[in-house]
Amino acid sequence: MIEARALSMRYGDRRVFRDVDVELADGAFLLVTGPNGSGKTTLLRVLAGLTAPTSGELRRPERHTIGYLGHDPLVYRELTPLENLALFGRLYRLPERGERIGMLLERFGLWGVRHERVSTFSRGMQQRLGLCRVLLHDPQLLLLDEPYNALDAQGAALLDDLLGEDRTHVVATHEPQRVEARATQRLAFA
Amino acid sequence: MSYFGDVVALTRKDLLLELRAKETLPSMLLFVLAALTIFHFALPRGAGHTAALGLLWSALIFTALLGLTRAFVAEREQGMFDALVLAPCDRSAIWLAKSLAVLAFLAAAEVVALPAFAAFFSGIGGRTIAAVALADLGIAAVGTLFGAMAVAGRARELLLPLLFLPMAIPIVVGGVGGYLWFLVLYDAIFVVLAWATFEYVVAEV
Numbered sequence: 001m002i003e004a005r006a007l008s009m010r011y012g013d014r015r016v017f018r019d020v021d022v023e024l025a026d027g028a029f030l031l032v033t034g035p036n037g038s039g040k041t042t043l044l045r046v047l048a049g050l051t052a053p054t055s056g057e058l059r060r061p062e063r064h065t066i067g068y069l070g071h072d073p074l075v076y077r078e079l080t081p082l083e084n085l086a087l088f089g090r091l092y093r094l095p096e097r098g099e100r101i102g103m104l105l106e107r108f109g110l111w112g113v114r115h116e117r118v119s120t121f122s123r124g125m126q127q128r129l130g131l132c133r134v135l136l137h138d139p140q141l142l143l144l145d146e147p148y149n150a151l152d153a154q155g156a157a158l159l160d161d162l163l164g165e166d167r168t169h170v171v172a173t174h175e176p177q178r179v180e181a182r183a184t185q186r187l188a189f190a
Numbered sequence: 191m192s193y194f195g196d197v198v199a200l201t202r203k204d205l206l207l208e209l210r211a212k213e214t215l216p217s218m219l220l221f222v223l224a225a226l227t228i229f230h231f232a233l234p235r236g237a238g239h240t241a242a243l244g245l246l247w248s249a250l251i252f253t254a255l256l257g258l259t260r261a262f263v264a265e266r267e268q269g270m271f272d273a274l275v276l277a278p279c280d281r282s283a284i285w286l287a288k289s290l291a292v293l294a295f296l297a298a299a300e301v302v303a304l305p306a307f308a309a310f311f312s313g314i315g316g317r318t319i320a321a322v323a324l325a326d327l328g329i330a331a332v333g334t335l336f337g338a339m340a341v342a343g344r345a346r347e348l349l350l351p352l353l354f355l356p357m358a359i360p361i362v363v364g365g366v367g368g369y370l371w372f373l374v375l376y377d378a379i380f381v382v383l384a385w386a387t388f389e390y391v392v393a394e395v
Contacts, residue, residue: 068276076268087200
């Protein structure tokens with residue numbers, strides 16, 4: 001699924017990480033931990049193909065098979081959940097996307113607010129919508145950066161269920177205890 | 191057809207965002223009307239038509255710049271470039287859709303600005319209207335490309351004017367002189383260049 005050799009990243013004089021090797025088979029679960037600024041987010045962006053590494057080799061799947069959730073939920077705040085998901089459903093060429101969108105909004109408890117603007121949502125509701133967007137195209141690889149951010153107990157339980165599904169996961173979190181049991185591999189940044 | 195379907199969906203999204211936020215177009219309208227009013231009082235009586243046209247083009251370029259600075263606000267502030275770039279659509283569709291939205295805002299501002307110019311100064315001929323329409327294409331194409339580049343930069347508020355204004359000089363020359371062929375040539379070159387290079391601009395955004 002992912003094969004990375006000697007990945008290094010620098011921003012100017014600042015070294016973010018050096019010589020990181022990652023090899024993930026289908027269905028693997030990589031838990032990435034480390035303090036703020038240690039390079040967790042940058043690594044996920046590199047794996048997603050959003051940032052080019054300074055050096056190293058990376059083999060990763062096609063971008064339409066990747067679901068990426070960053071620090072922001074990556075949804076348009078002036079659009080409604082339906083409009084956001086319809087836009088991305090279109091861009092991902094999803095057939096029968098209406099059905100899939102409805103199912104995801106139901107699953108994450110957003111069906112009742114599907115016509116309301118995202119700007120009126122709490123941060124936790126926005127995070128739930130971000131998860132809907134990530135899952136919309138049923139990706140094989142999930143790259144999740146602090147996915148438990150702002151989620152209440154119910155939202156966190158929904159995310160727990162999601163992380164138990166048969167996919168390849170890379171999760172960067174400050175709450176490793178929530179996913180520790182699922183991890184098949186670990187990467188700790190100092 | 192998928193490509194144009196993506197362009198339509200993305201353009202619709204940009205127009206919807208503006209319709210709801212109402213931030214860009216009202217600012218552009220207020221700016222262009224204020225600029226023309228100032229120019230009306232600043233230009234000495236008896237000044238020629240060409241001088242007035244020069245002021246019109248200055249007002250239009252700076253109004254466009256105002257719109258362009260807002261064009262990627264949602265993508266910048268909400269990190270939406272990441273989500274768009276990860277989608278498997280052709281990335282040039284993002285540029286084309288944003289250019290069409292910018293073009294729509296420019297046209298809307300000019301629907302107000304041109305009659306205002308005719309009222310404040312001398313009348314407007316068909317050649318000037320054609321020049322403005324042609325200039326809009328070039329402004330939208332080049333400005334959208336530079337707007338996307340500026341999103342990635344640290345000094346983005348500085349970067350866009352520094353990149354865009356030098357590239358707008360030929361547009362002003364062609365517009366004031368009424369050289370329509372020159373504006374057509376400018377559009378042809380820069381629309382193709384911007385369309386072909388956008389992929390590389392957003393690759394590292």
